[in-house]
Amino acid sequence: MTALPDLTLAAMASGLRAKAFSAAELAEAHIAAVEAARPLNAFIVETPDHARAAAAAADAALALGEAKPLSGIPLGIKDLFATEGVQTTAGSKILAGFVPQYESTVTARLFADGAGMLGKLNMDQFAMGSSNETSAFGEVVSPWRSAGSNRVLVPGGSSGGSSAAVAARLCPGATGTDTGGSIRQPAAFTGIAGIKPTYGRCSRWGVVAFASSLDQAGPMARDVTDCAILLQSMAGFDPKDATSLDVAVPDWAGGLTGDLRGVRVGVPKEYRLDGIDLEIAAMWDAGLAWLKDAGASVVDVSLPHTKFALPAYYIIAPAEASSNLARYDGVRYGLRVAPDGGTLDAMYEATRAAGFGPEVKRRIMIGTYVLSAGFYDAYYRQAQKVRTLIARDFEAAWERCDVLLTPTAPSAAFSPGDKADPLAMYLNDVFTVPSSLAGLPAMSVPAALTATGLPLGLQVIGRPLDEAGVLNAGFALERAAGFAGRPARWW
Amino acid sequence: MTDPTAPYTVRGATGDWEIVVGLEVHAQVTAKSKLFSGAAASFGAAPNTQVSLVDAAMPGMLPVLNGECVRQAVRTGLALDAEVHRVSRFDRKNYFYADLPQGYQISQLYHPIVGEGHLDIEPDGEPAKRVGIERLHLEQDAGKSVHDGHATMTYVDLNRSGCALMEIVSKPDLRSPAQAGAYVRSLRSLLRYVGSCDGNMEEGSMRADVNVSVRKPGDAFGTRTETKNVNSVRFIMAAVEAEARRQVDVIEAGGTIVQETRLFDPDRMTTRAMRSKEDAHDYRYFPDPDLLPVTLTEAFVAECAASLPELPGAKRTRYVDGFGLSPYDAAVLTAERETADWFEALLADLVRRTGKPGFDLAKPAANWVTSELFAALKRLGVGLDASPVTPTAAAELLALIDDKTLSGSLAKQVFEIMLDTGDGAAAIVDARGLRQTSDTGAIDAAVADVLAANPDKLAEYRSGKDKLFGFFVGQTMRAMGGKANPAVVNERIRAALAG
Numbered sequence: 005m006t007a008l009p010d011l012t013l014a015a016m017a018s019g020l021r022a023k024a025f026s027a028a029e030l031a032e033a034h035i036a037a038v039e040a041a042r043p044l045n046a047f048i049v050e051t052p053d054h055a056r057a058a059a060a061a062a063d064a065a066l067a068l069g070e071a072k073p074l075s076g077i078p079l080g081i082k083d084l085f086a087t088e089g090v091q092t093t094a095g096s097k098i099l100a101g102f103v104p105q106y107e108s109t110v111t112a113r114l115f116a117d118g119a120g121m122l123g124k125l126n127m128d129q130f131a132m133g134s135s136n137e138t139s140a141f142g143e144v145v146s147p148w149r150s151a152g153s154n155r156v157l158v159p160g161g162s163s164g165g166s167s168a169a170v171a172a173r174l175c176p177g178a179t180g181t182d183t184g185g186s187i188r189q190p191a192a193f194t195g196i197a198g199i200k201p202t203y204g205r206c207s208r209w210g211v212v213a214f215a216s217s218l219d220q221a222g223p224m225a226r227d228v229t230d231c232a233i234l235l236q237s238m239a240g241f242d243p244k245d246a247t248s249l250d251v252a253v254p255d256w257a258g259g260l261t262g263d264l265r266g267v268r269v270g271v272p273k274e275y276r277l278d279g280i281d282l283e284i285a286a287m288w289d290a291g292l293a294w295l296k297d298a299g300a301s302v303v304d305v306s307l308p309h310t311k312f313a314l315p316a317y318y319i320i321a322p323a324e325a326s327s328n329l330a331r332y333d334g335v336r337y338g339l340r341v342a343p344d345g346g347t348l349d350a351m352y353e354a355t356r357a358a359g360f361g362p363e364v365k366r367r368i369m370i371g372t373y374v375l376s377a378g379f380y381d382a383y384y385r386q387a388q389k390v391r392t393l394i395a396r397d398f399e400a401a402w403e404r405c406d407v408l409l410t411p412t413a414p415s416a417a418f419s420p421g422d423k424a425d426p427l428a429m430y431l432n433d434v435f436t437v438p439s440s441l442a443g444l445p446a447m448s449v450p451a452a453l454t455a456t457g458l459p460l461g462l463q464v465i466g467r468p469l470d471e472a473g474v475l476n477a478g479f480a481l482e483r484a485a486g487f488a489g490r491p492a493r494w495w
Numbered sequence: 496m497t498d499p500t501a502p503y504t505v506r507g508a509t510g511d512w513e514i515v516v517g518l519e520v521h522a523q524v525t526a527k528s529k530l531f532s533g534a535a536a537s538f539g540a541a542p543n544t545q546v547s548l549v550d551a552a553m554p555g556m557l558p559v560l561n562g563e564c565v566r567q568a569v570r571t572g573l574a575l576d577a578e579v580h581r582v583s584r585f586d587r588k589n590y591f592y593a594d595l596p597q598g599y600q601i602s603q604l605y606h607p608i609v610g611e612g613h614l615d616i617e618p619d620g621e622p623a624k625r626v627g628i629e630r631l632h633l634e635q636d637a638g639k640s641v642h643d644g645h646a647t648m649t650y651v652d653l654n655r656s657g658c659a660l661m662e663i664v665s666k667p668d669l670r671s672p673a674q675a676g677a678y679v680r681s682l683r684s685l686l687r688y689v690g691s692c693d694g695n696m697e698e699g700s701m702r703a704d705v706n707v708s709v710r711k712p713g714d715a716f717g718t719r720t721e722t723k724n725v726n727s728v729r730f731i732m733a734a735v736e737a738e739a740r741r742q743v744d745v746i747e748a749g750g751t752i753v754q755e756t757r758l759f760d761p762d763r764m765t766t767r768a769m770r771s772k773e774d775a776h777d778y779r780y781f782p783d784p785d786l787l788p789v790t791l792t793e794a795f796v797a798e799c800a801a802s803l804p805e806l807p808g809a810k811r812t813r814y815v816d817g818f819g820l821s822p823y824d825a826a827v828l829t830a831e832r833e834t835a836d837w838f839e840a841l842l843a844d845l846v847r848r849t850g851k852p853g854f855d856l857a858k859p860a861a862n863w864v865t866s867e868l869f870a871a872l873k874r875l876g877v878g879l880d881a882s883p884v885t886p887t888a889a890a891e892l893l894a895l896i897d898d899k900t901l902s903g904s905l906a907k908q909v910f911e912i913m914l915d916t917g918d919g920a921a922a923i924v925d926a927r928g929l930r931q932t933s934d935t936g937a938i939d940a941a942v943a944d945v946l947a948a949n950p951d952k953l954a955e956y957r958s959g960k961d962k963l964f965g966f967f968v969g970q971t972m973r974a975m976g977g978k979a980n981p982a983v984v985n986e987r988i989r990a991a992l993a994g
Contacts, residue, residue: 208557216784327589331598
C-alpha cells in the first residue's frame with residue numbers, strides 16, 4: 005500500500021470516506037513526516053495537537069456520515085496567516101512570540117470545512133523574497149537536489165515553506181500567498197501546483213499585509229484537482245475585507261475535464277526573452293502542443309508593456325509595504341527595543357532596526373522614497389499608470405484568447421547565495437508579476453524536469469474570475485505532461 | 496468697536512493691519528461605531544475598552560467603511576449647500592506616533608467626499624456674512640497619549656483611535672475674532688441640527704485648527720501660521736486675537752512670519768511655536784489600497800437630503816416672515832434645535848387651544864419663552880431639556896393669558912406655582928381663584944370707592960396732574976386683589992374720571 009502522505013488530497017478524502025484509514029492515522033502519518041523533515045526547516049511552529057483534534061472531529065463526523073469537504077485533511081499554513089492561539093510571525097523577528105487572538109478568514113474557512121493544521125510554514129520575511137533566504141527563522145531547504153549533487157537548493161519564495169512541505173509529502177496541501185509570484189514560483193521550483201486566484205477571491209482579513217493591492221491567498225498542492233478542492237474552501241466573499249469580491253464560488257474541481265475544445269491559448273511574444281533558457285523554451289513549446297492536443301487553438305498575442313511590469317511592481321509593492329509595516333513599532337505587540345532613557349523615536353529606530361531583516365528594510369526605504377514629496381509623481385504615480393497600461397494589455401489580449409501560457413519562472417531552483425544581487429533576485433518574478441499587477445488568476449503546473457532532474461513549471465493566466473478556465477487548462481497540461489517527478493528523500 | 500460697519504483691524508506702529516483667518520474644524524461624527532471598525536465610539540469609557548483589533552492595528556486587520564459616517568458627512572455637506580462628490584476616496588497619511596497604531600491616518604486628501612459650500616454667520620457687533628467652505632472630508636481620529644500618568648512613561652488610550660471625524664475647512668474668509676467665533680457657533684448649531692456631531696467642545700467632539708495671517712489692507716495674503724486643536728469658541732477667538740497681535744509685532748519689529756504649527760496656551764491666552772515647516776512631516780499620502788473608492792448613488796444623496804431637518808437659517812427666516820418675530824428673537828429661538836423644537840411645540844399647542852393663527856400667537860409666546868421661561872431656567876440652573884414645565888403646560892398657561900383669564904402679573908404668579916408644584920395652570924387658577932375678572936359692575940364699584948376715598952388726588956388730577964391716572968389704576972387693582980382685567984380697569988377709570 006502507498007504510504008498515506010503520498011496520496012493526493014482527493015485520494016485521502018475518498019480513502020477516509022471509504023474507511024480505508026482513519027483521520028487519526030492520516031494525521032499521525034503526517035505528524036511523523038513533519039518531525040522527520042526538520043532538516044528542511046519548512047515549519048516555524050509545529051501544531052500536532054491541532055491536527056490531532058481536527059482528526060478526532062473528522063473521525064467522529066465520518067462515523068456519522070457527516071464528513072465535510074476537508075474532514076481529516078492535515079494542512080500546512082503559511083506563517084502569514086493569523087492563527088488564533090498559535091504564533092504568527094510572517095517570518096520576521098519583529099513578530100517573534102506574537103500569538104493572535106483571531107483566526108484569518110481563509111484558515112477559518114479551511115478549518116470550518118474540517119481541515120487540521122500541522123504547523124505554521126516558514127517563509128520569506130513579510131513575504132518579501134523569492135528564495136526563502138530572508139526568513140528570520142532560517143532558510144527553508146528544498147527537498148529537491150540536482151542529480152548527483154548535495155548542493156542545497158532554495159524552495160522558491162516567498163511561500164517556500166509551503167512548497168517544500170507539499171513537495172516533501174509533509175502535507176497534501178498548504179496555503180500560500182502571492183503578491184508578485186510567491187505561490188507560482190515556489191510551486192514551479194518544487195514540482196507542485198499552485199494557483200493565485202483573482203484578486204479579491206480570497207479574503208485578506210487576518211493575512212499579514214505586504215502589498216495590499218496585490219496580496220492574494222491561494223492553495224499549493226501536488227496536483228490541479230487538489231488545488232481546486234482547497235481553493236473551493238478558501239475562496240468566498242468576506243464583508244471584513246473591503247476588496248473582497250461578492251461573487252459566487254463555482255464548483256472548480258467538478259469542472260476539471262481537460263477538454264479544451266474551443267479554447268484559444270495566447271502566447272505573449274514579450275515573454276520570449278532574449279537568452280531564454282533552452283529547457284524552458286522547450287517545455288513551453290511542449291505545453292502548447294499538449295494544449296492543442298486537448299483541443300485548444302494557439303494564437304500569438306502581444307502584451308507590449310510587459311517590460312515595465314517589474315519596475316512598476318518594485319515601486320508599488322514597496323510603497324504599500326512601507327506603509328503597511330509602519331504598525332510594527334514596538335508599541336503594542338511584538339518586539340520592543342527601548343534604549344534606556346531614549347525617546348519614542350529612539351524606540352522606533354531600535355525596534356525596527358533589530359526586528360526587520362535587510363530585505364524588508366530595503367523595501368521600506370524604497371517605498372518611503374517613492375512616496376516622498378517631490379518623488380511621488382515621478383515614481384508612484386508613474387508606476388500606477390504603468391499598472392493601468394498592463395491591465396489594458398491583458399484586456400486587449402482577452403479579445404483574441406481565453407488563457408495565456410507562459411513559463412512560471414525564468415530558471416529552475418538555484419542555490420542560496422546565487423542571487424546575492426537583489427536585482428538578480430527580483431528578475432525571478434518577471435513572468436509572474438504582470439498578472440499580479442492586473443489582479444488576474446494564474447497558476448503554475450509542474451511540466452518537466454531539467455537535464456539535472458529539477459522541476460520546471462508552466463504558468464496559465466486567465467481572465468478575471470475565470471479560475472475555472474485556468475484550472476481546466478492546468479488540468480489538461482498536467483494530464484499530458486504526466487509529471488511524476490518527486491524529490492528523493494535525503495533528510 | 497463702536498462703528499459696526501468698520502472692518503476689524505489690529506493697530507500697529509505702522510498703521511492698521513487686516514487679519515485673515517481660516518478654520519479647519521474637526522467634528523466627531525455622531526455614530527454608534529468608528530469609521531472603519533465596529534468598535535463603540537462613545538465618550539468617557541474606561542481607557543482602552545473601546546478598541547477593536549482594527550483600531551489597535553493588529554497584523555492582518557483591515558478597515559471597512561462605516562456607511563453611517565458617510566451618510567452623516569453627506570447630510571452635513573448638503574446642509575452646507577456644498578457639492579457632494581459622487582466619487583471620493585481614502586488616502587493614507589503616514590507618520591509615526593505612539594497613539595497612531597497603524598502608523599498612518601486614513602483620511603481624504605485628494606478626493607474629499609464634499610467640496611465647496613458656504614455658511615452664513617452673524618458676528619457680534621458686525622454685519623452678517625457668508626463664509627466659503629473649501630471642503631469637508633472624513634478621517635480617522637488618533638488615540639490619546641497621556642504623559643502625566645507616570646514619571647517616565649507615557650500611557651496610550653486607544654478608545655478614540657479610529658473614531659470618525661469630519662474635517663470642515665473654511666476658505667480664508669474670516670476677518671476678525673468675532674467672525675471666527677460666529678463661524679464656529681454657527682457651524683456647531685448646524686451640525687447639531689443635522690445631528691452629525693453633538694458639538695460638545697469640552698468633550699473634544701469639536702476642535703479647530705486656526706490659520707491666521709495679517710496684511711495691510713489691499714495687500715496679498717501674508718504668511719500664515721496654524722494653531723492646532725483649539726477647543727472652545729472663546730479660545731478660538733483669543734487665539735486669533737493673540738496670534739494676529741504677535742504677527743503684527745514680529746513684522747513691525749523687522750521680523751518675518753514663518754509658516755509653522757503653533758499651540759494655544761489657555762492659561763496665558765497666547766500661542767507658542769510647536770514645529771516649523773522645516774520640521775514638518777512628509778506624510779507620504781497615497782490612496783489606501785485596502786479601501787475601494789466611495790461611490791454615491793443619486794438615490795442615496797436624495798435620501799440624505801430628504802432626511803435633513805429644517806436648518807437654522809431657513810427656520811430663522813420663517814420665524815421672521817411667517818411669525819412676525821424680530822430677527823433677534825428668531826436668532827435666539829433657532830440657535831439650538833432643542834429650543835426651536837420646544838418653542839414650536841408650545842406654539843402648535845397654543846394654536847390648537849385658542850383656534851387662532853400662529854402669527855397672532857407667536858410674538859407673545861416668543862417673549863414668554865425668552866424672558867419668563869429662560870429666566871426661570873437660569874434661576875433653577877437647568878437647561879431646557881430639564882425644564883420642569885413642558886411645552887404643553889406652557890401652552891395651557893399662555894392660552895389663559897390669551898383668553899384674558901389671566902393678566903400678565905397673575906400669569907407670573909401662576910407660573911411660579913407651576914414651577915413649584917408641577918400643577919397645571921388651569922388647576923392652579925381654579926384652586927386658588929386667581930382668575931382675572933372683567934366684571935364691570937365689580938370694577939365700577941371698586942373705582943367709585945377709590946375715587947371717593949381720595950378726593951384730594953381726584954382734585955389734583957382734575958387740575959391737570961395726569962400722572963395720577965396710574966395711581967387710581969394701582970389702587971383699583973389692589974382693591975380687586977390683583978384679579979381685575981387691567982384693560983377693563985383702565986377703561987372704567989377713564990370713563991369715571993370723564994364723567
